[in-house]
Amino acid sequence: MHNYLFFPFIVFMTFSVNRLTTVVQCDTLLTAKQRERTGLANRLSNIQFQITNWDETADPAAELATTQSLITGLTPIIDAMADGDDKRRNQNILNRYETRANNLIGKVENHGVLALLEKEQDRDTVTGDIAVVDALIAAVTIRRAEILAGG
Numbered sequence: 001m002h003n004y005l006f007f008p009f010i011v012f013m014t015f016s017v018n019r020l021t022t023v024v025q026c027d028t029l030l031t032a033k034q035r036e037r038t039g040l041a042n043r044l045s046n047i048q049f050q051i052t053n054w055d056e057t058a059d060p061a062a063e064l065a066t067t068q069s070l071i072t073g074l075t076p077i078i079d080a081m082a083d084g085d086d087k088r089r090n091q092n093i094l095n096r097y098e099t100r101a102n103n104l105i106g107k108v109e110n111h112g113v114l115a116l117l118e119k120e121q122d123r124d125t126v127t128g129d130i131a132v133v134d135a136l137i138a139a140v141t142i143r144r145a146e147i148l149a150g151g
Contacts, residue, residue: 013135017143026144030137037133044126051119060107067101 020026074094081087 013132013139015136015139017139020140020143020147023144023147026140026147029140030144033133033137033140037130037137040126040130040133044123044130047119047123047126051116051123054116054119060104064101064104064108067097067104071097071101 020029071094074090074097078087078090078094081090
């Protein structure tokens with residue numbers, strides 16, 4: 001696996017924390033941003049887990065091909081059957097296979113190399129979002145201390 005870094009990850013952030021004038025404002029913002037950071041950290045953990053286990057996930061394309069073969073083979077048999085319980089049971093089985101095939105189509109689209117690259121981009125975006133939230137939390141924490149010190 002190769003990691004290509006096309007640009008240095010530099011974050012320039014300026015926040016207007018000097019406009020915060022009370023500890024209550026700071027505390028309210030800190031509470032909200034810490035909650036946001038927790039959500040971002042959870043999202044990052046989930047994305048990282050998906051990326052780490054990407055190759056261990058079964059290939060849905062193979063399962064889709066098998067399911068489509070079953071549908072193709074079962075359809076003419078059901079069409080040739082006389083109405084009754086056997087036909088109804090086989091039609092229910094066919095319906096389950098068709099539902100399964102529809103679900104697998106979405107998984108095939110979400111499992112290829114393009115999906116992996118998009119997932120990696122999501123990871124990096126969330127990592128950047130966490131850095132911005134961390135910087136804001138640090139700036140507000142400093143401003144809160146300044147307010148408490150009389151500044």
